Amino acid sequence: MHRLLLAAAFLPSTALANPDPAEWSAVTQEAEGQTVYWHAWGGSTATNDFIAWIGEQVLDAHGVTLEHVKLTDTADAVTRVLSERQAGNDDDSAVDLIWINGANFANMKEADLLFGPWATQLPNYDLVAEEGVITNDFGTAVDGMESPWAKAQFVFMYDSEDAQPQSSMQALADWTAANPGRFTYPQPPDFLGTTFLKQALVTLVEDPGVLQSPVDGQDFDAITQPLWDYLDALKPNLWRQGESYPASGPAQFQLITDDEIDIAPSLSPSEASTAIANFQLPDTVRTFVPDGGTIGNASFVAIPYNSGAKAGAMVVANMLLSPEAQLRAQDPDVLGYGTVLDTAALTEEQAQAFADLDLGIATLGPADLGEALPEPHASWSTAVEAEWIDRYGSE
């Protein structure tokens, strides 16, 4: 009996132990001295450097130590948290912060693996431009369970010495037929590879509206048939006849530099400019967006329910939203990611700094990018990806 009482006495206190972002000074106090393990994709030197810089900032300002756990696939971190819960580890996860969006977020949110809501209460959230891609992540409502830190829009890179902008997905396929072996895309389930499939799907289906609701209960085969017809026709004209694909977006840089291909998809409008500055792409590379626009989305960070350093993780998320960090992230010499901030909410000096930023020779201005198309519901990603792997990935 005594033991039961004792146990009952401890129950609420563990629940209360979670930091409350509304009490920010208490959060920063608790964060001091914490180590935050940020699980984030580690395949890009530019991103890794940026994360290291964020680490310096939070260490200087709040005494938070940031450790970048370099993932090859975000799903690894999700699996880890899931396994931890199965193993009964509810308070000291190996994961404190995850760079996440789309299906991984939907999975974690649905399985109650996330801490929150917390994101909208961060001090710097007041500066965020609240729009569709910020409040809705691949058809799943964000609800403050993850904090935005970068915006991306799908574009195509092309080497202006060998190729020209293409006006539509069909025009791209025609160009590829005329220039066999000069176009490719990363192999799904790579994130960019799957995004290319979705970009084709969104522009090829009769009614893109159906893609906004879950795939369950809809006629997947009939709706996606135009996509497979398109890919079947495209495949023999791809780089290496589609027998092999680059592993990731950045892996395509080397292919363009080596003059193995001329056109490749990219997830971020200024990624190409950044890569040019790093000698990773020739300076003749430019970007284009087909008529009708391309898919846009945002990158977020989320905190697992069992993180042992939630306060520290929130401090990192808040630092990512600071105007300094956002300016640095948008600088094509550093990262070239789109900012999630609303420049109208910034001080005049800060807004000017964003306006003065040289976006780089390969980056399209906001006007040329046009309106971002909404991402299909996350369940379409998973279904299209699985079908692609079955059709082309394990022949």
Added chain:
Amino acid sequence: MLRFVPALTLLAMLGPVIAGLYGALLPAFGHLPAAGFHGPSLVAFQALFAWRGLADASRLSITSGLLATMLSLAIVTLIVAGWSGTRPFKWLERALSPLLSVPHAAAAFGLAFLIAPSGWIMRLAAPVAGFDRPPDVLVVGDPWGLSLTAGLVAKEVPFLLLMTLAALPQVQAARTLAVARSLGYGRIAGWLKSVFPAIYAQIRLPIYVVLAFSMSVVDVALILGPTTPPTLSVQIVEWMGAPDLQNRMTAAAGALWQLALVLAVLALWRTGEWAVARLGCIWARSGHRHARDAVIRAVGLPLAAVTAITTLLGLALLALWSVAAQWAYPDPLPAGLTARTWMRHADALADTATDTFLVAGIATALALILTIGCLEAEHRHGGRMTRRATWALYLPLLVPQIAFLPGLQTLLLSVGADTGRAPVIAAHLVFVLPYVFLSLGDPWRAWDTRQATVAAALGATHTNILWRIRLPMLLRPVLTAMAIGIAVSVGQYLPTLLIGGGRVATLTTEAVALSSGGDRRAIGAFALAQTGAALLPFALALVLPAVLFRNRRGLHV
């Protein structure tokens, strides 16, 4: 106390293997409560066999394993039979020995830079062949796994050559060959008929290790292997990392399937041995001298030289990429040199190098303590290692890593001991121990025990003799064993990745993780650092005894 060390050693080596296989068995037969499955059932195998890539992946595992092993063995046999004892052989021996410690991933990266359609060889050929663009052919990642096989051969030739060189004196090869030659046999025929059977018996286990390893390697396959579908072992790693826990059951079933494939091919190889032995006996009895073998001899040397030069050139290209500014196709050299890559990665390199050496250092120290404990127990209590004990040493190397590490990770997860360096060190120990034991065993036993007798007569205890006489005298082999242990640990990819759960990053896991990004400069820097980490201890093992014993000529063993 010392009596228990052999048992402890066995436990450290076989415990994780057995636990890992057990950890794979349950989920493979449909029992994974974490994912809501309470077996036994065949759901996992149904999922495995429903994967359309299984036939291709299995075929690839068999062909690349068999081909890599046969080619490596053929090259080593040709070069030793045709050239041992000559000056070019000495040169080759010197070139190949350090290559043994070059990590597999680094060698694979180097090879990829070399042979890709836009790689360095093609750049040299481009002006002559008139390629203004790289040809659109699938070289790296070809569906037949030929570049994967080439990468494996480049690494296994040094290994088998060293094993063969160690076996040569034990079978009195030089004398046997001299007799055969005096009877009029050609160099190669004489060697094959009189020396090879005895040598093969000595290197049989290392050959099995090469075969099992080549069939199931992950890091080399990630870099050089095909992707549509990938090799079976790479696919198992992908299943292990998939968000849906149910995939772990498929991974477990795949692990058992991989184990079955390896066992089947080992059995096939054993049958092949028997067939070759029968044919060999007929050939030997025929009495043909085959005295004119200049052509075959001439083939062996360049083949072996090519494997050495490929790896060395690949490493040189990695170094060049790591300091290259803009470097476009088809330029054979970069437009400029810059230290930027190294400066950018300096912090990350320092951090990961620290972790790499920490894991390698502790694993090797533990391995050394256990090994010396075993050898000392053998020495004091008598008895020599039996055949069965030798098999136990090779067992962790014969069971494919991919067969038991996923199960071990699942087990560790379920007891909550899945993070941090300790489990990683324990997992590395499984692979470090056998190599340390195999390299220290012979020199330890070859030590003249009369020195111990003299010392004991002067009143020294066992412990005193060990610390003040035996270990100092055996310093060089001990340091060499340490260097081998560290090199083995540095090269481990899968144990670090799966058991470390991403928290333990070594130069190897970082380099392989970078491979998906394709940034040749960063890959160059990390792969080079990885190679350096493996080679540095060897350099120390050479230099230290010379410095320490500069006044004691007798200790230069």
